[in-house]
Amino acid sequence: MLHRDRVPLLWLFIQAVLVVAWCFTDMETGPGAGVSTQPNGDRFKIEGRAIVPGVKTQDWVSAARILVEGEEYVGFFRTDGSFAVNDVPSGSYVVEVVSPNYRFEPVRVDITSKGKMRARLVNYIKTSEVIRQQYPLQIRANGPHTYFMKRETWGWTDFLMNPMVMMMVLPLLIIVLLPKVVNTNDPEMRKEIEQSMHMLSPNPELPDVSELVTKFFSGSKGSSKAGGSSKGTRPAAKRSVHFPTAANSTT
Template sequence: MQQMKRLLVVYVALQALFALSWCFSDAEPGPAAGSQSNGDRFKIEGRAIVPGVKTQDWISTARILVEGEEYVGFLKTDGSFAVNDVPSGSYVVEIVSPSFRFDPVRVDITSKGKMRARLVNYIKTSEVIRQPYPLQIRSSGPHTYFMKRETWGWTDFLMNPMVMMMVLPLLIIVLLPKVVNTNDPEMRKEMEQSMNMLNPNPELPDVSEFMTKLFSKGSSKSSGGNKGSRSVAPKRSDTMCTSRPAQGGDVDPNSVSYTYLK
């Protein structure tokens, strides 16, 4: 009887130990650990670098995420980190910080513990840019949560389409007579024809007429200068020469003809 009681006590103790071991065991292993429940675990190491900024100013809010939030790590005071108990596989390592941006890195771990790292490019997935291991992840700059307000400049004013539409025609009107020989009739005719082609609407003012007036002003100025250089002609002397009396002997003032000689 005593032996039976001892066996019963041993059986109950074994059942209790089995229940305790089952409670403290990992009931939901990860996808990579499930295939390697008896395999080796590895450690992902690296360092986060922010140029020109002290590490103590930003590491308190930063986290190391491996494959989303499957494995989480923290940064040390010198910027280094280590994520332990990671099985072999391919993982995306990200440094999440509210102040600075970091490019994600993919780390491939072989079954023998060999590490290989490369940058993650979601646009060009076939592009492979190798990274050293242990990881050296540099910040690509601070986060910009707000758009910078645009400032006014002279270039914005000059490149405004409305200003260009007003200024360019004025420049053409002012500079074209000085560049083109306005005294050449063939050139003037060609320009009038080309301007008429650009003015198909009859309700609008005739461009050829405007160009003719514009060129005539230039030619009149040049001709006026030439006339001013000539000598002044002598004044004419008007003299009444003859008079023709009407029939009957009396002189009719309406029938008198006057002849002027220069």
Template sequence: MKLSVDGTFLLKLICLTFFVGVQSNDGETSKEWFKIEGKVQAPDAWARLNPDWKLHTYVLIDGGEYRAFLRDDASFSVSVPSGSYVVEVSNPTVFYEPVRVDINSKGKFRARRINHIQPSAVSQMTYPLKFKPGMPYRYFQQREQWRITDLLFSPMVLMMFLPLILIFILPKMMNDPETRKEMENIQMPKYEMPEMSEMLTSLFGGGDAKKTTKSSGSKGVVKRK
């Protein structure tokens, strides 16, 4: 009797589990699906050099949860339920800006740019989506090339030539003669040279002359009593 009761309870539990699973599957399949459509553009020159670029380009939704390939005309279509999705184009050569697409339960679409700095800022885009090419990827750092401007604008060259420019060119640009004369005096100061007679006097007879002048000056003074 006890075994029959336990068997009946186990059978009911299995039936209940199966019924709940069927209901959940019916609920998932009853969701309405909508198509995200768009087109991917490529640079003309690059597309001519790489005619098979569509084979290497994929459309990823939410990081690859849904994936689509491009048609011959570079268009795509992905079926998804209602919700908010991030749509991005994956290409190994060209960068494409990702787009967020919001789909409500009534099937209304809204496409907007992704702004990580200001998530609340909404910048709507046209729908169906149009992905325009951006900058190409650079996997290797470009080697620096020598240029004449690097030499001209180097600190050492500027320190050498800038004072020369100020000395020779700036006075010529001044129209005022007085200002020009002041600049010339500042740049090339004239040192006062002593006369030849004074030099000879100081060399040969300067000492005696000083003594005579001092002695004569002392004799002329008379002490008062």
């Protein structure tokens, strides 16, 4: 009678032991379930140093982190800028330095089953290009992050290349330099200029450009002719007219 009562208790005890064992095995394989490990369980260490030229290490290491294969393994920096990520199995991993103030080039580290390390820069554009890196890693910062675009400054080139300024300056240069370059006394050249300027002003309400050009080129010549004619002509002598007086009429 007593033996039959102990059988259900023994069965419940065996089930409880199996449940506890299953829970412990699930906890051990949970975080590293997606990691391919070796049968002998060999783990390795990725180590190196990050450097920011011209900046003290204590000024940036507190906010920086070292990430291996995304966030699968996370490491922290020491006060001298060195780091070590432990318990990493053999394989190929991308090592990145994440900092809010400075940017670093990612590095790929290949770990063999015997623990040999090979490092090379990661080039997402030219994947076939291989640039070897020394190990332990020496990762240098490329510069600070630029979160904002630099405001453009005003310069003389911007002023001169302004379309409105060019539309105002170029005609003035043409008007000033054209008489010095082109022989304005040539009638054929003057006629061609008048025709080209006439084509530029088809609106009848506007003043005739060819006429303005003709007056501009012939202004100096006309003034010289006017001066010469004024010098050549002399004023006519005044003739005195005598009227008969009363005494002469009586005589």
